[in-house]
Amino acid sequence: MKPRSRRGGGRPTIADVARKAGVGAITVSRALREPDRVSPELRAQITKAVEALGYVPDRNARALASARADVIGVLVPSLTNNVFAEVVRGIYDGLGDTHLQIQLGNTHYSGLEEERLLQVFLSQKPSALIVSGIDQTPTARALLESAGCPIVQIMEIGPDPVDMMIGFSHFDGGKAVTRHMIDAGYRKIGFIGARMDPRSQRRLAGYRAAVEEAGMFDVRLITTTTSPSSVSLGRELFRDALAKVPTLDAVFCNNDDLALGVLFECNRAALSVPAKIGIAGFNDLDMMHVAFPSITSVRTPRYEIGRQAIAMARAAISGDHPKQRVIDTGFELQARESTAR
Amino acid sequence: MKPRSRRGGGRPTIADVARKAGVGAITVSRALREPDRVSPELRAQITKAVEALGYVPDRNARALASARADVIGVLVPSLTNNVFAEVVRGIYDGLGDTHLQIQLGNTHYSGLEEERLLQVFLSQKPSALIVSGIDQTPTARALLESAGCPIVQIMEIGPDPVDMMIGFSHFDGGKAVTRHMIDAGYRKIGFIGARMDPRSQRRLAGYRAAVEEAGMFDVRLITTTTSPSSVSLGRELFRDALAKVPTLDAVFCNNDDLALGVLFECNRAALSVPAKIGIAGFNDLDMMHVAFPSITSVRTPRYEIGRQAIAMARAAISGDHPKQRVIDTGFELQARESTAR
DNA sequence: CTGACAATTGGTAGCGCTACCATTCCTTGC
DNA sequence: GCAAGGAATGGTAGCGCTACCAATTGTCAG
Numbered sequence: 001m002k003p004r005s006r007r008g009g010g011r012p013t014i015a016d017v018a019r020k021a022g023v024g025a026i027t028v029s030r031a032l033r034e035p036d037r038v039s040p041e042l043r044a045q046i047t048k049a050v051e052a053l054g055y056v057p058d059r060n061a062r063a064l065a066s067a068r069a070d071v072i073g074v075l076v077p078s079l080t081n082n083v084f085a086e087v088v089r090g091i092y093d094g095l096g097d098t099h100l101q102i103q104l105g106n107t108h109y110s111g112l113e114e115e116r117l118l119q120v121f122l123s124q125k126p127s128a129l130i131v132s133g134i135d136q137t138p139t140a141r142a143l144l145e146s147a148g149c150p151i152v153q154i155m156e157i158g159p160d161p162v163d164m165m166i167g168f169s170h171f172d173g174g175k176a177v178t179r180h181m182i183d184a185g186y187r188k189i190g191f192i193g194a195r196m197d198p199r200s201q202r203r204l205a206g207y208r209a210a211v212e213e214a215g216m217f218d219v220r221l222i223t224t225t226t227s228p229s230s231v232s233l234g235r236e237l238f239r240d241a242l243a244k245v246p247t248l249d250a251v252f253c254n255n256d257d258l259a260l261g262v263l264f265e266c267n268r269a270a271l272s273v274p275a276k277i278g279i280a281g282f283n284d285l286d287m288m289h290v291a292f293p294s295i296t297s298v299r300t301p302r303y304e305i306g307r308q309a310i311a312m313a314r315a316a317i318s319g320d321h322p323k324q325r326v327i328d329t330g331f332e333l334q335a336r337e338s339t340a341r
Numbered sequence: 342m343k344p345r346s347r348r349g350g351g352r353p354t355i356a357d358v359a360r361k362a363g364v365g366a367i368t369v370s371r372a373l374r375e376p377d378r379v380s381p382e383l384r385a386q387i388t389k390a391v392e393a394l395g396y397v398p399d400r401n402a403r404a405l406a407s408a409r410a411d412v413i414g415v416l417v418p419s420l421t422n423n424v425f426a427e428v429v430r431g432i433y434d435g436l437g438d439t440h441l442q443i444q445l446g447n448t449h450y451s452g453l454e455e456e457r458l459l460q461v462f463l464s465q466k467p468s469a470l471i472v473s474g475i476d477q478t479p480t481a482r483a484l485l486e487s488a489g490c491p492i493v494q495i496m497e498i499g500p501d502p503v504d505m506m507i508g509f510s511h512f513d514g515g516k517a518v519t520r521h522m523i524d525a526g527y528r529k530i531g532f533i534g535a536r537m538d539p540r541s542q543r544r545l546a547g548y549r550a551a552v553e554e555a556g557m558f559d560v561r562l563i564t565t566t567t568s569p570s571s572v573s574l575g576r577e578l579f580r581d582a583l584a585k586v587p588t589l590d591a592v593f594c595n596n597d598d599l600a601l602g603v604l605f606e607c608n609r610a611a612l613s614v615p616a617k618i619g620i621a622g623f624n625d626l627d628m629m630h631v632a633f634p635s636i637t638s639v640r641t642p643r644y645e646i647g648r649q650a651i652a653m654a655r656a657a658i659s660g661d662h663p664k665q666r667v668i669d670t671g672f673e674l675q676a677r678e679s680t681a682r
Numbered sequence: 683c684t685g686a687c688a689a690t691t692g693g694t695a696g697c698g699c700t701a702c703c704a705t706t707c708c709t710t711g712c
Numbered sequence: 713g714c715a716a717g718g719a720a721t722g723g724t725a726g727c728g729c730t731a732c733c734a735a736t737t738g739t740c741a742g
Contacts, residue, residue: 023692030730065696080427086421089447092447106430287573288604290572402697
């Protein structure tokens with residue numbers, strides 16, 4: 001039976017290249033993937049044929065035949081959150097000019113959605129997976145453990161990596177800023193938090209540890225919501241906090257958006273910063289040092305985490321798993337005008 | 342010869358499901374893709390078998406056999422730019438619970454990189470492509486035209502769509518804010534722009550048209566850079582602008598980040614806003630209405646554009662191309678305190 | 683000079699799925 | 713009663729590529 005008319009739309013296949021170059025199809029395949037294993041003469045011929053025909057390998061066929069797709073799955077909880085946007089940028093930049101592709105998934109901070117996406121991703125047999133955080137559901141964890149490819153957990157570190165891990169301690173970060181505010185002389189330090197995902201929870205725990213050590217803990221100082229974070233939400237939460245505890249003299253915000261909202265509200269209500277109210281954020285977005293007054297924050301190496309996560313994944317894919325499986329990037333307290341009492 | 346041991350890692354295949362359900366493989370395939378064409382009894386049996394085995398179809402095999410991947414390629418110039426982050430969020434949300442997947446590509450505002458990514462994407466035979474803007478290189482345009490799948494150009498509209506288009510006129514947006522500032526009584530209105538991609542260029546052209554009509558044009562009022570936008574850059578450009586034209590009494594910023602930087606600098610330099618300096622941004626991020634004073638901006642329907650782009654793509658994939666190929670979403674001027682002289 | 687072994691190349695047989703066509707069994711209409 | 717047409721199901725033959733093994737040639741130690 002004659003071959004059916006090309007379903008693929010007539011793009012040249014590896015067989016076309018092989019014919020043109022006068023070699024076997026498998027040699028073309030090898031020349032493309034492991035050039036060292038083909039003699040220079042044939043390699044040159046093949047390269048010429050590839051260019052003449054405008055041949056581009058079919059990724060789907062390749063993935064099917066080799067049971068491995070040149071895809072790295074990346075799961076993040078949010079795409080609009082600046083922090084993850086930068087992680088993703090780092091990931092793309094870390095790719096260099098490999099043939100690898102990124103498959104992004106947005107879990108919307110949902111464990112169930114993470115499980116679903118993991119299923120979808122695994123159905124492509126990815127070369128590696130990068131997931132955010134260390135709080136996977138048991139099902140998700142099991143999927144990861146049986147994935148049969150390198151796994152990198154990012155943004156946070158913990159005692160029990162699935163495979164590899166890179167991030168820092170949110171608890172320590174929260175504790176460090178809070179201590180800084182205590183040292184600056186603030187006595188009624190509130191905590192304002194949005195979203196309250198696991199990492200925010202641990203920042204809160206760090207805050208709590210610091211104020212408890214100083215004998216300044218009071219539940220009414222804590223104002224949180226599960227709504228997504230935004231600048232306007234920062235303003236609202238600050239109003240609530242002030243209504244609950246009128247003697248409030250400082251706030252540590254879960255993240256920089258909220259801190260900015262607090263600053264604007266202080267400006268509007270003529271509460272001077274840092275004299276009357278101290279403000280600290282988390283992540284240290286660019287705007288924090290530009291704000292007037294500039295805002296204290298905790299610098300987190302988001303872009304670097306993305307880059308390194310890919311570097312680790314690539315190393316593991318090419319066979320040499322880094323000996324150091326858990327990397328603590330640390331963080332950096334940036335003390336600024338907003339807490340300089 | 343006996344079948345080689347499973348390369349794929351032992352996941353069940355469609356043949357396993359077929360055996361378990363006591364039907365042909367092709368019937369399983371149909372039950373999964375076009376349930377209506379299989380009798381209810383068999384469908385139930387098959388569903389049971391699928392669940393019992395935990396069968397998940399292999400996307401690569403499916404794509405190879407049908408010469409079509411369930412993938413929509415999306416090309417955006419930046420992932421950290423808030424605006425595109427929201428477009429992407431809209432795109433993901435517009436997916437609903439289809440089996441479609443998104444393949445994101447970041448062109449870094451480069452036409453060459455766009456061409457390269459287009460090649461990569463096309464090698465997967467995507468179901469549709471979404472690209473940003475209307476300024477593709479001739480090569481990219483040719484690739485799109487011969488892609489053989491629906492194409493949606495987003496964020497901007499123009500006279501000559503490759504296929505479909507959704508966005509708004511950046512020229513009109515720039516002209517509208519500028520006119521608003523003129524009407525508010527400002528006389529030395531500067532333009533501050535970062536990145537200066539084609540859309541920024543057209544906002545600048547809108548600005549220019551408005552000031553020229555009012556007889557207020559002066560090249561020295563324009564301060565731009567090709568560096569990527571940021572809050573701190575807004576501050577720097579504003580300083581430069583003020584140094585060039587000390588009588589400057591207002592600035593229209595290319596985008597909201599810059600506007601925020603300008604506001605902070607005015608605060609720091611004790612230039613009262615809006616009395617001494619008027620400020621307007623573009624895009625209307627959440628923080629604009631929270632800022633103190635709140636900042637005038639142009640609201641752009643980024644999230645909606647993402648959603649609708651997917652809706653258009655899905656319609657076209659299922660065969661009914663929308664009759665209206667170009668959708669102008671418009672924009673909305675948000676006049677606020679920062680220009681209320 | 684011979685056998686062992688590496689380097690290079692090619693053939694065969696799928697990877698897991700679906701397009702296409704064939705088959706079977708019903709309905710219809712006349 | 714019978715041909716024509718439709719609905720449901722299945723078989724066969726690939727999609728374009730690579731894993732695996734075989735074949736060929738050249739190289740070198742003994």
